[in-house]
Amino acid sequence: MTLENQKKVFKFLENDYNPYIRPVSNQSFPVIVDIKLTLYSILSYDEKTGTLSSLINMKLDWQDEFISSGNFTMVENDRIPLPSSLVWSPRIYLFNTATENLVLRTGETKFQTIFLDFNGRMHHTVIGLAVTKCDANSFYYPRDEHKCELMFVGDESQDKIILKNAPAQNGDDTTVFFPDGYWDVSEVTQIMPNLYSRSLLTLSFKISRNSMYPIVNLVIPLACLCMLNSFVFALPESSEERISYSLTMLLALILYLNILADRLPSTGPISLININIVVQFTTSCFVVVLSILSLRMHENEQRNKPVPKSWKVLYRIINSPFCTKYQRNTRVNPKESKENPTTIEELEEECPTGEIVMIEDVSWRELSRYTNKLFFGTTVLLCFVQAVVFFLYIFRVI
Helix, strand or coil, X not given: CCHHHHHHHHHHHHHCCCCCCCCCCCCCCCEEEEEEEEEEEEEEEECCCCEEEEXXXXXXXXXXXXXXXXCCCCCCCCEEEEECCCCCCCCEEECXXXXXXXXXXXXXXXXXXXXXXXXXXXXXXXXXXXXXXXXXXCCCXXXXXXXXXXXXXXXXXXXXXXXXXXXXXXXXXXXXXXCCCCEEEEEEEEECCCCCCCXXXXXXXXXXXXXHHHHHHHHHHHHHHHHHHHHHHHCCHHHCCHHHHHHHHHHHHHHXXXXXHHHCCCCCCCCHHHHHHHXXXXXXXXXXXXXXXXXXHHHHHHCCCCCCHHHHHHHHHXXXXXXXXXXXXXXXXXXXXXXXXXXXXXXXXXXXXXXXCCHHHCCHHHHHHHHHHHHHHHHHHHHHHHHHHHHHHHCCCC
């Protein structure tokens, strides 16, 4: 385009153009604005407050009938940059903003440029920061996924401005995403629900966390902590370290709960990892109680206290998995065993462990030994099942 024609365009804008009037000859008709949104990157996402900061590219195209009828000519493929203050442009606002800013924050609103092509169409591109609300769904944390939306609305009703999806062109993509190493973006779609008196455009997408870091630094140490909690029953009672060991494990789980409370939202579904820690915390409380119980057994042995009948019955129940035939012969007493030696021999053949202890001869040492085995095996099994179920859930296997 020649310099003379450019001067004519700017002279027309200064003398015969009003940027406050919609650029249609018949003011009863709306201005149709083609809009295309492109997601560039996720700058930050705070699950606790549900605030998403993203970098957005918004392209606006519309026909300016006033400029098209101007007394100047343009060659094909010509594009003239015009200051945004001299021409009419649609005002698009963020509908679900999380701050007081209703527009994309560009930092240079005073110097934005609008391009005029040879057909009289205006092209306006805005690249800016959008801070919007996005409700968090942390149920599968740390492999959680969140559905987010960016909603844009025109400043006037649809009888004056109509927003439309820009026609697809070769090479167009709704997302030119620059990965930040923490969030991945998928299922990006641009829709227009048309549920309001004003045109509404929604850019919908799903963000998923890169879970390797929290799994390595949070989930795996938590599973190891659960397994270590069971080994309190492998400590000898005489060392007097069981209570301090089990309480240390309990306090470590409380620390994990505080870490998650600072990171995850207090509303919405409770995360699986939070449920997992609560179950471990409950198990750890039982471990503390059982540790105290085993120390009481050790103290009774030191004081040579007799074993009550209720404890003998418990011993019989605990001992049954180790010697299945023992239950059938519990009525044999020491006197009968001396008079009838074959009874002991038969028991030794039927009980391969070789540990025949009559119920009348149960000591606190034997009772403590078998209860430690039972408590250790139970807590290890519970920890294993709990870890397997948790991993199956967060990896969407069940």
